[in-house]
Amino acid sequence: MDETRRDFLLKTGKFIVLSAAAAGAWEAVVHGQPDRVPEAYRLLDHWWAFTIDIDKCIGCGNCVYACKKENDVPLEPQFSRTWVERYHVNPDDMEHPEVDSPDGGYFGFPEKYAGQDGKNFFVPKMCNHCATSPCVQVCPVGATFESPDGVVLVDKSYCLGCRYCVQACPYGCRFIDPRTSTVDKCTLCYHRITKGLTTACCEVCPTGARQLGDLKNPNDPIHAFLRDHKVQILKPQMATGAKCYYNGLDGSVR
Amino acid sequence: MRHFFEHKEHLVRMAVLFVVGILAFVVFREIMVPAGFGEYGHFRAGALDDVRAHPVKYAGQATCVQCHTDIAEQRAQGKHAHIGCEACHGPLATHAEGKSDEVPTKPDPRATCLRCHTQNVTKPKTFPQIVPAEHSAEGPCTACHQAHSPSLS
Numbered sequence: 193m194d195e196t197r198r199d200f201l202l203k204t205g206k207f208i209v210l211s212a213a214a215a216g217a218w219e220a221v222v223h224g225q226p227d228r229v230p231e232a233y234r235l236l237d238h239w240w241a242f243t244i245d246i247d248k249c250i251g252c253g254n255c256v257y258a259c260k261k262e263n264d265v266p267l268e269p270q271f272s273r274t275w276v277e278r279y280h281v282n283p284d285d286m287e288h289p290e291v292d293s294p295d296g297g298y299f300g301f302p303e304k305y306a307g308q309d310g311k312n313f314f315v316p317k318m319c320n321h322c323a324t325s326p327c328v329q330v331c332p333v334g335a336t337f338e339s340p341d342g343v344v345l346v347d348k349s350y351c352l353g354c355r356y357c358v359q360a361c362p363y364g365c366r367f368i369d370p371r372t373s374t375v376d377k378c379t380l381c382y383h384r385i386t387k388g389l390t391t392a393c394c395e396v397c398p399t400g401a402r403q404l405g406d407l408k409n410p411n412d413p414i415h416a417f418l419r420d421h422k423v424q425i426l427k428p429q430m431a432t433g434a435k436c437y438y439n440g441l442d443g444s445v446r
Numbered sequence: 447m448r449h450f451f452e453h454k455e456h457l458v459r460m461a462v463l464f465v466v467g468i469l470a471f472v473v474f475r476e477i478m479v480p481a482g483f484g485e486y487g488h489f490r491a492g493a494l495d496d497v498r499a500h501p502v503k504y505a506g507q508a509t510c511v512q513c514h515t516d517i518a519e520q521r522a523q524g525k526h527a528h529i530g531c532e533a534c535h536g537p538l539a540t541h542a543e544g545k546s547d548e549v550p551t552k553p554d555p556r557a558t559c560l561r562c563h564t565q566n567v568t569k570p571k572t573f574p575q576i577v578p579a580e581h582s583a584e585g586p587c588t589a590c591h592q593a594h595s596p597s598l599s
Contacts, residue, residue, distance in 0.1 A: 235486070235494075250569045252562045254533055261537050262503045278568050303566050312568035337489035347493035350480070383500040392504045396533040398562055399573070 233386045238341040239408040240380055243417050244316050246440035248401035251276055251314040253297040255393035255402060260298070262381065262392035269295040271367050273378040274318035274393055276301075281444050282310045289444040315438075315445055316402060318393070319344060319365040319378035320426060323433030327357035327366065336375065342407075342435060343380045351375050362430050380404070407435075504532050505542035517594055524595030525574075534558050534593075555586035555593065 259274045260267060269275075276297030280290040294301065297314075305312050321344050322328075328336050328344065335351040338344055351374035358366045358375060369376040381391035385404060389395070394402045405414025417423075417439075424441045425434040438445075482491035510531040511518040521527055532538060534553045540546045565575040582590075591597070 247570055250562055250573050251566065254561075258504060258532075258537070263500070280568075300561055300564075301566060301568060303564075304568075306567045308567075313570075314568055334483070334488045334490070337487055337493070339494060340486050345493065345497050347490050347496070349496065350490060350493070379497055379500075382494075382497045384502055384504075384506075386498050387502070389502065389504075389506045392537075395504050395506060395530045398529045398533050400528060 235340040237408060238406050240321065240342045240385060241405045241407050241414060241435040241437065242318070242321065242380070243403045243405055243414060243423070243437045243439065245401045245403075245421075246313055246315060246438060246442075248399040249276070249314040249316055250399055250401075251278060251297060251301045252398060253300045254396040254398060255316060256296050256298045258392040258396040259378075262384075263379070265376070266370060267298075269298065271369070271376070272296040272298075273365075273376070274316065277315045277317060278304070278312070279315060279442065279445065280305050280308070280310055280312050281442065282308075286444060289442075291446075311442070313440075313442065315441075316393075317363065317365070318436065319380070320363055320432065320434035320436040321378075321380055323435060324431070326360040326362060326430070326432060330356040330360040332356065339382075343382055343385075344377070345379055345382060346375055346377060348372065348374050362427050362432065363434075502539050503537040505537075505539040507531065509542045510538075520592070521594040524592070524597055526594060526596055555588040556584075559587040559591075559593075 253276060255274055256272060256276060259265060259272075263273060265271055265273055274296075275293055277291050277293045278297075278301050282288075282290070292304070301314075321342060323338065323342065325338060325344050328338055331337075332354065333350060333352055335347045336344065336357055337347070353368060353373040353375065355368060355375070358368065366375050366377045368374070381389070381393075384391060390404045391402075394404050403414065403417065405417070406412045407414065418437060421439040423437040423439050425437060426441075426445070427434070480490050480492070483489065485491035486494075507530045514531070517531075521529075535550060536553070538550055541548065541550050560578055563574060563576055565577045569575055587593075
């Protein structure tokens with residue numbers, strides 16, 4: 193045996209390094225120039241969440257308007273993927289707040305509680321994109337599902353329109369689209385966020401009350417937000433794994 | 447054991463029946479279950495692409511400022527620095543893509559402002575609000591304010 197251990201290691205090392213380089217070069221040849229090709233969306237690299245800052249919401253209704261435009265949602269107020277509620281908590285009866293949402297907040301909120309005692313605030317609502325969602329559990333055909341990147345979506349070509357999920361959602365986020373008789377809901381603008389854009393509602397929110405966040409991206413500002421604020425989810429007792437985090441949420445909010 | 451094989455005919459019949467049954471089930475399942483079902487979970491994998499196929503209507507902040515750099519600079523100076531262009535101007539993806547010749551219309555220089563800045567007791571106290579009748583009864587807000595950088599001009 194005339195090959196020494198040193199020779200062998202040298203050869204093996206060269207082979208490993210060069211084959212890796214060749215593989216890299218081959219990748220570049222196959223995919224073209226790396227800066228020209230948009231990075232493909234990888235499902236497992238994302239885990240989408242949402243933050244809503246109650247103290248920043250001014251009830252302008254831009255989000256409701258933009259959502260309907262972006263997603264072709266029917267204009268009638270009962271069909272809303274997102275809507276804004278106005279709370280009026282009377283100090284004499286803190287347990288039972290007065291809640292209204294004229295046209296889902298589409299046209300904003302005309303003054304109603306001026307000069308009255310009590311606290312007032314807006315609460316934007318939308319699908320909470322629960323990690324263990326009740327709506328998904330009740331779907332008899334697998335038409336609604338949690339995507340691997342943490343978004344609750346509906347397969348419209350598969351939905352029967354049986355309405356189980358509409359009843360199961362503890363947040364009232366689903367409705368039957370009268371045009372297709374299938375269920376419709378917030379998709380977290382899946383067609384946008386998978387292309388590197390933010391959701392339509394976040395895009396138009398003038399105060400930054402609504403923010404999309406990717407929990408799997410260590411550089412996403414959502415981590416700082418969750419660290420620095422005292423956040424709460426809606427109906428935590430339901431154990432839905434909701435990923436819509438509210439800052440400044442009052443205990444009277446249902 | 448011999449006793450067992452005396453009636454093997456019955457066994458064969460049963461076996462054939464089972465095989466046919468299983469085959470029928472497999473074929474039926476193949477027809478009924480859509481392609482890609484179960485690839486990522488209890489749903490059709492193609493549904494993800496169906497949802498993604500929806501057209502984008504709001505081009506997004508980054509797209510607007512690629513061309514409208516002057517406005518972007520002006521806006522960065524003032525309090526509207528963090529508001530998306532399409533919050534006031536509406537969805538303009540077709541305009542950004544150059545697919546349509548439509549010229550975007552200017553937002554109403556009064557109604558657009560009042561949508562946010564009309565006084566309302568429910569709004570956060572720190573947010574700048576006015577009573578339109580007291581502040582300026584009529585006329586466009588842009589007569590005194592710059593829309594993109596709304597200090598008095």
